[in-house]
Amino acid sequence: xxxxxxxxxxxxxxxxxxxxxxxxxxxxxxxxxxxxxxxxxxxxxxxxxxxxxxxxxxxxxxxxxxxxxxxxxxxxxxxxxxxxxxxxxxxxxxxxxxxxxxxxxxxxxxxxxxxxxxxxxxxxxxxxxxxxxxxxxxxxxxxxxxxxxxxxxxxxxxxxxxxxxxxxxxxxxxxxxxxxxxxxxxxxxxxxxxxxxxxxxxxxxxxxxxxxxxxxxxxxxxxxxxxxxxxxxxxxxxxxxxxxxx
Amino acid sequence: xxxxxxxxxxxxxxxxxxxxxxxxxxxxxxxxxxxxxxxxxxxxxxxxxxxxxxxxxxxxxxxxxxxxxxxxxxxxxxxxxxxxxxxxxxxxxxxxxxxxxxxxxxxxxxxxxxxxxxxxxxxxxxxxxxxxxxxxxxxxxxxxxxxxxxxxxxxxxxxxxxxxxxxxxxxxxxxxxxxxxxxxxxxxxxxxxxxxxxxxxxxxxxxxxxxxxxxxxxxxxxxxxxxxxxxxxxxxxxxxxxxxxxxxxxxxxxxxxxxxxxxxxxxxxxxxxxxxxxxxxxxxxxxxxxxxxxxxxxxxxxxxxxx
Numbered sequence: 001x002x003x004x005x006x007x008x009x010x011x012x013x014x015x016x017x018x019x020x021x022x023x024x025x026x027x028x029x030x031x032x033x034x035x036x037x038x039x040x041x042x043x044x045x046x047x048x049x050x051x052x053x054x055x056x057x058x059x060x061x062x063x064x065x066x067x068x069x070x071x072x073x074x075x076x077x078x079x080x081x082x083x084x085x086x087x088x089x090x091x092x093x094x095x096x097x098x099x100x101x102x103x104x105x106x107x108x109x110x111x112x113x114x115x116x117x118x119x120x121x122x123x124x125x126x127x128x129x130x131x132x133x134x135x136x137x138x139x140x141x142x143x144x145x146x147x148x149x150x151x152x153x154x155x156x157x158x159x160x161x162x163x164x165x166x167x168x169x170x171x172x173x174x175x176x177x178x179x180x181x182x183x184x185x186x187x188x189x190x191x192x193x194x195x196x197x198x199x200x201x202x203x204x205x206x207x208x209x210x211x212x213x214x215x216x217x218x219x220x221x222x223x224x225x226x227x228x229x230x231x232x233x234x235x236x237x238x239x240x241x242x243x244x245x246x
Numbered sequence: 247x248x249x250x251x252x253x254x255x256x257x258x259x260x261x262x263x264x265x266x267x268x269x270x271x272x273x274x275x276x277x278x279x280x281x282x283x284x285x286x287x288x289x290x291x292x293x294x295x296x297x298x299x300x301x302x303x304x305x306x307x308x309x310x311x312x313x314x315x316x317x318x319x320x321x322x323x324x325x326x327x328x329x330x331x332x333x334x335x336x337x338x339x340x341x342x343x344x345x346x347x348x349x350x351x352x353x354x355x356x357x358x359x360x361x362x363x364x365x366x367x368x369x370x371x372x373x374x375x376x377x378x379x380x381x382x383x384x385x386x387x388x389x390x391x392x393x394x395x396x397x398x399x400x401x402x403x404x405x406x407x408x409x410x411x412x413x414x415x416x417x418x419x420x421x422x423x424x425x426x427x428x429x430x431x432x433x434x435x436x437x438x439x440x441x442x443x444x445x446x447x448x449x450x451x452x453x454x455x456x457x458x459x460x461x462x463x464x465x466x467x468x469x470x471x472x473x474x475x476x477x478x479x480x481x482x483x484x485x486x487x488x489x490x491x492x493x494x495x496x497x498x499x500x501x502x503x504x505x506x507x508x509x510x511x512x513x514x515x516x517x518x519x520x521x522x523x524x525x526x527x528x529x530x531x532x533x534x535x536x537x538x539x540x541x542x543x544x545x546x547x548x549x550x551x552x553x
Contacts, residue, residue, distance in 0.1 A: 051291075054291065114483070118299075135303070135477075141277060142300075
């Protein structure tokens with residue numbers, strides 16, 4: 001966790017020269033959310049890059065195991081949930097509501113059989129061929145699912161369509177990667193023209209990514225603030241720092 | 247799959263059927279095979295990466311099917327009574343036959359496959375041998391062809407030396423103390439060992455899904471020994487592999503995936519092909535149970551005089 005107040009103070013200290021580069025709390029919260037998402041989205045590319053380094057034998061182990069470091073960061077966002085069955089689903093699929101705030105579904109498990117069965121991901125483009133094949137047709141032993149962003153009143157988070165359709169009820173467990181919670185610098189009303197940080201506000205939310213990313217967070221917020229206040233020096237310096245740290 | 251306690255093994259934990267787990271330790275389930283393959287042979291640091299589970303499942307099942315055809319030596323047997331229509335409908339999981347026997351007087355009599363056909367389809371014809379059609383242009387067919395009808399009624403002769411042999415009942419003559427049998431063309435010299443069998447015969451109509459017997463089988467118990475493909479009627483949870491072949495199945499899946507992937511170097515494919523082949527040979531030798539004491543028993547008969 002990175003303290004949002006620490007980041008805001010650092011950003012303002014760099015940016016707010018003679019009250020020229022002041023960033024309002026609402027603007028800061030918007031930049032903070034985007035900065036966290038930028039870093040979060042880079043995790044997967046970084047992980048892939050480090051895995052490739054390992055396969056080329058150019059990455060070490062223990063402290064030099066870069067992939068493991070990124071993996072730990074990613075695993076901070078792994079959650080699990082029981083999916084909610086949509087009783088109105090028809091056809092060859094059983095439809096479930098996707099988990100709240102999901103970024104990537106890692107593992108779906110059918111728990112209604114004699115032993116838990118992993119539900120493998122498939123593509124809607126292939127599912128007809130798969131279902132028509134004797135050897136690969138999805139069964140309760142080897143079930144499959146397809147994802148779609150399609151939302152409905154019963155499936156507001158998106159649709160997980162499981163095949164065969166006799167998998168229903170509360171028998172589907174999901175392990176998934178979620179988006180980080182949006183950071184929020186909660187504050188009290190202005191006092192002498194200056195908002196005061198309120199750590200006890202129910203809206204206050206620190207950054208979820210790890211502390212080692214604090215300086216990158218500052219740089220990314222500065223990039224956006226520099227653009228906002230049309231200050232090329234801030235933007236360029238922040239971008240250069242950010243690139244060096246990647 | 248977890249290891250079983252003695253109680254689970256012998257009495258299925260008190261649940262029927264009691265024999266559900268007997269002998270199960272010889273086998274590894276398809277679920278274990280697929281799970282282990284995904285864990286051990288597929289991933290970020292393996293040669294095989296980003297492969298869908300259904301592909302692994304497909305190649306695992308194909309390997310198991312191939313093993314069931316011969317290497318497993320797991321012969322299924324089905325006993326059925328053959329009625330007057332002289333027909334034995336093939337079992338639902340039938341792939342190929344191994345042996346067909348009549349069980350009579352407490353003894354199994356293996357039957358020979360007839361080298362000639364014993365049944366045929368027929369078309370209705372008029373007196374000028376022109377084929378007859380219905381109003382829709384379809385060919386009219388009788389219920390049974392003549393050869394089928396004669397086989398069922400026992401009128402069809404056989405080239406085998408059984409009761410329907412064409413020679414059975416033929417008269418000969420005695421000349422100066424020696425019996426002579428002149429048949430339709432020339433005399434008969436020697437014996438055709440291929441057809442020298444007194445038992446009834448059969449022929450399998452694969453597309454029709456039946457075994458057609460010669461007339462001597464009516465009312466008899468017939469035992470069909472056959473091989474299946476091990477798919478257990480489509481119930482994936484029942485599909486198993488003998489543990490002696492477990493490593494071979496992994497190698498086979500890996501080879502089949504690499505062999506069909508674009509951009510895999512030929513030397514890698516060859517490496518996996520050789521590994522698969524070597525493991526299959528090892529497993530076949532193991533399951534053959536060739537051991538010195540068994541060979542010794544056979545060798546002890548080598549000096550026996552043939553009387």
